[in-house]
Amino acid sequence: MRDQGAVLEDVRQGMIPAHIYNDDEIFALEKERVFGRSWMFLAHESEIPHAGDYVVRRVVDDSFIVSRDESGAVRAMFNMCLHRGMQVCRAEMGNASHFRCPYHGWSYKNDGRLVGLPFHAEAYGGEEGFRRKGQTLLPAPSLDTYNGLIFVSLDPAAPPLREYLGDFAFYLDFYTRQSPEGIELVGPQRWRVKANWKIGAENFAGDSYHTPHTHSSVVEIGLFREPKASKRKEGALYWAGRGGGTTYKLPPGTLDERLRYVGYPDEMIARMRATWSDAHLAMVGDDGFMVSAASAFPNLSLVHNWPKVEDAGDGASDEVVPFISLRQWQPVSADETEVLSWFAVDRNAPQRFKELSYKAYLMCFGSTGMFEQDDVENWVSITSTAAGSMARRLRLNSRMGLLADDKPVSPPLAHFSGPGVAYVGFGEYNQRAMLRAWADALEAPPPEVGTVDLGGTP
Numbered sequence: 001m002r003d004q005g006a007v008l009e010d011v012r013q014g015m016i017p018a019h020i021y022n023d024d025e026i027f028a029l030e031k032e033r034v035f036g037r038s039w040m041f042l043a044h045e046s047e048i049p050h051a052g053d054y055v056v057r058r059v060v061d062d063s064f065i066v067s068r069d070e071s072g073a074v075r076a077m078f079n080m081c082l083h084r085g086m087q088v089c090r091a092e093m094g095n096a097s098h099f100r101c102p103y104h105g106w107s108y109k110n111d112g113r114l115v116g117l118p119f120h121a122e123a124y125g126g127e128e129g130f131r132r133k134g135q136t137l138l139p140a141p142s143l144d145t146y147n148g149l150i151f152v153s154l155d156p157a158a159p160p161l162r163e164y165l166g167d168f169a170f171y172l173d174f175y176t177r178q179s180p181e182g183i184e185l186v187g188p189q190r191w192r193v194k195a196n197w198k199i200g201a202e203n204f205a206g207d208s209y210h211t212p213h214t215h216s217s218v219v220e221i222g223l224f225r226e227p228k229a230s231k232r233k234e235g236a237l238y239w240a241g242r243g244g245g246t247t248y249k250l251p252p253g254t255l256d257e258r259l260r261y262v263g264y265p266d267e268m269i270a271r272m273r274a275t276w277s278d279a280h281l282a283m284v285g286d287d288g289f290m291v292s293a294a295s296a297f298p299n300l301s302l303v304h305n306w307p308k309v310e311d312a313g314d315g316a317s318d319e320v321v322p323f324i325s326l327r328q329w330q331p332v333s334a335d336e337t338e339v340l341s342w343f344a345v346d347r348n349a350p351q352r353f354k355e356l357s358y359k360a361y362l363m364c365f366g367s368t369g370m371f372e373q374d375d376v377e378n379w380v381s382i383t384s385t386a387a388g389s390m391a392r393r394l395r396l397n398s399r400m401g402l403l404a405d406d407k408p409v410s411p412p413l414a415h416f417s418g419p420g421v422a423y424v425g426f427g428e429y430n431q432r433a434m435l436r437a438w439a440d441a442l443e444a445p446p447p448e449v450g451t452v453d454l455g456g457t458p
Contacts, residue, residue, distance in 0.1 A: 022391075040153065108136070112139060168296055201434065239429060247292055299331075
């Protein structure tokens, strides 16, 4: 990698050294300074509703058991036995009161406490040789939740999650809090793509410009009621706190009419009215903007869309049905990403709505979804091309929406009910904001962490 400071300064100016999308040295820094410091989404509480439920998730190379212990508390524990470092839990999900290491049989309760050590007296001389009492699987340094979303940070000095999210929490509420009971998740589907993790995160953060080209066929076949994909330029792009996203411009009407337009039944609309803040209601009802795709730094993305679902039943062959999806761009290497994709739906939604919404999700953004296939073709090509020597000579222009003197082509919206800064029209405001956050993280010194000695002589 050429001079790191020059690379990061180019990124901040909106001129992106092409090789950042496939560079092993940069990826090593990202693991330490982006994923070693940020708040990372691991799971949702609906995935572990009962005592003993667990899922196993990763933060890059670090495996965590996310469990609900017998008291109902949510735990995130490093999935490594205290003895010789074997993974304690090998299953991806399940229900267990205890986890037993398959190597030497050490066992732990689902709150992480070491409770079983074979031949403790014979092998160690009991407590005098190895203090079993008080030993636990290593917990995630920081853990917190927002609307049931479970996050961890590997940085013990991480700011509070709510502070980290900042004003982006307002937009998260659109996706994850349509009623007081919140959402439930189905999934995740998982697949790997030979693409750098940043590309998908940037795309979901604000790339409405690609829709008329990459996804033109989806509109042409009538999947959406909008006549042209170029209608995306009428929506707003917003950036607030740790994330940003895109919106569609809805047709004129009242709040209820606009929510019906995207396919929500009246009973769900009533709960949205009672749950959302005045600002949430005004953004849809007065401003006429409905959230679509979004990303929270570094690698959590969300989608809200409303395609036509064929054979919907009750004589309706083209019923418009909205869906919500969460996804995580989990880095594997500089040129490979594991995508985890969940279907999300309000817990109080009618059963028929849940079924049709799930169908809409699979059709668009499941592992074989039409949007998914369009996008991945681009991202794989970008990543493979970024690996060559010529890519190190090229700075990509990511200054859409800016004039030569850095003034915006169009001023930000003066009246926008949501927090942050919003623009109408095409622009790469959000991609630049996300990469500035990335540059800041890479420039900062690595987080200070200590070592933990377990099981030493008292």
